[in-house]
Amino acid sequence: MYKTRIKKITEKLFENNIDGFVVNKPENQYYISGFSGEGLIIITGRKNYIITDSRYTEQAKNEAQGFEIIERQKGTSPFLISFHIIKDLGLKIIGFESHSLTVKEYDELVETYKNITLIKTDGFIEQLRTVKDSYEINLIKSAQKITDKAFEYILGLIKPGVSELDLVAELEFFMKKNGSKSKAFPTILVSGPRTSLPHGSPSERILQSGDFVTIDFGARFSGYCSDMTRTVVIGKPSERQLSIYNTVLNAQIKAIEYIKPGIIGKDADSVARKIISKQGFGDYFGHGLGHGVGLEIHEAPSLSPKGESHLLPGMIVTVEPGIYIEKYGGVRIEDMVVITKNGFENLTNSEKQLICL
Ligand SMILES: [Mn+2]
Incomplete structure (x- = not known):
């Protein structure tokens, strides 16, 4: 090799x-x-x-x-x-x-x-x-398996009264116990109005009923990273929360369905961006749609408005649209997919319909 x-x-x-x-x-x-x-x-x-x-x-x-x-x-x-x-x-x-x-x-x-x-x-x-062989793809699959398992675990601990930092400690401990040598990157776990910070670092904030909670995290297996994001809500979501969540979800699903060999990174970005703009949230999706993942958490190719490279079988990319409204909150949903001969395989198996805890 x-x-x-x-x-x-x-x-x-x-x-x-x-x-x-x-x-x-x-x-x-x-x-x-x-x-x-x-x-x-x-x-x-x-x-x-x-x-x-x-x-x-x-x-x-x-x-x-x-x-x-x-x-x-x-x-x-x-x-x-x-x-x-x-x-x-x-x-x-x-x-x-x-x-x-x-x-x-x-x-x-x-x-x-x-x-x-x-x-x-x-x-x-x-x-x-950028193009991974089957050995590398399997390592990333293993990393993502740990990540999916950790998400399921942390869902049981998200409730009013715990802090963001408490949850991060539990999440990272669980991943380590389950075979992740180190985390793929510093865990992002934000709640309530802090979910408007796309890359906010976890704080002492105590979770409350009605909060959105966004978790962006990944395990590392034999050097290879995984990367996923889910946003959940504590209690019953408001109309506004539902409308934001469903817009991001729809954009994410449509962008993933668009992925296949030969497409250009920026065109995948545009699929998601158009859906978000059409719902009136165009100004609130500041970052690119996704990025390559491998030994580094962010690597080529880029799925952003500047992403000019064509996708090839064996590339692994994230698809992670978001909406972030200052002082209110936000949503991001992120899966990791591998480009196959005819389309894609989604490596993320966690639920992405809105989870209400
Ligand atoms: Mn990512």
Whole structure:
């Protein structure tokens, strides 16, 4: 698996006349080697290297096959050591990940290695990661199974008198007990008027009857994330709550039904946006419809008004329209789907008709 991935990368390097590539982003390192510690990876047409320090040397040997592990001394710069190796190998044109190098590190490299040409790249490995193989899809399915199970569990605890933070503690503890090594991202759990905050962080607020409660959360399984959102109501929903909820639900269902290979991200966004606008809530849906999910919680492709890429079988994306009204509240419903040969498979199995607790 790693061999195939590295082969694809080296082919792409040579097509672009690049001799070697320094991988800095942890998710990209894990994707091409299985190494989950801190370090840098150098890919060349021949040998590949992991530069790490004594905290991770043994781990690197266990996790990554086919790499030469180089332990750098304490206090040395990983980038300078990598480029020292690159210079010794006689490589001249080196690609690096422009999003994960500081200006200081870049200046230092340019200054120290005047005979090496540095090529800034963006999304070089991320592009390959957008299409998941069946192994990756299964890991994300496992992460989502834990997430669905945790949602069912937390429904039993949502009631007037508990705080948002209480619920988050219970939710995350449950996910960990059920096989999630860490959460996929900081859990969003907001209630009452705070549901108007699309990415609000949980507070001490005590839940009351009549509240909307929005929970956006995910588990992580073997490095892979899941992502789902549900909004529920405590007690009987008002007419206004119902109208907001049903508008979001209808937009979400129609956008999912639209998903198949070949469509463009922004067109899926527009399906949901038109439905929400038609009901008069167009000004209250500020974010994009969805995003890719994998080793990172937000990755390509984007399903937003700016999403220009075509969807391909094997991509996994979220579909998560929302309506947020300041000082009143809001609703978001999010599922994760995998694009299949003919359409999509929904990986989220939790109920999405309005749940009244
Ligand atoms: Mn999401």
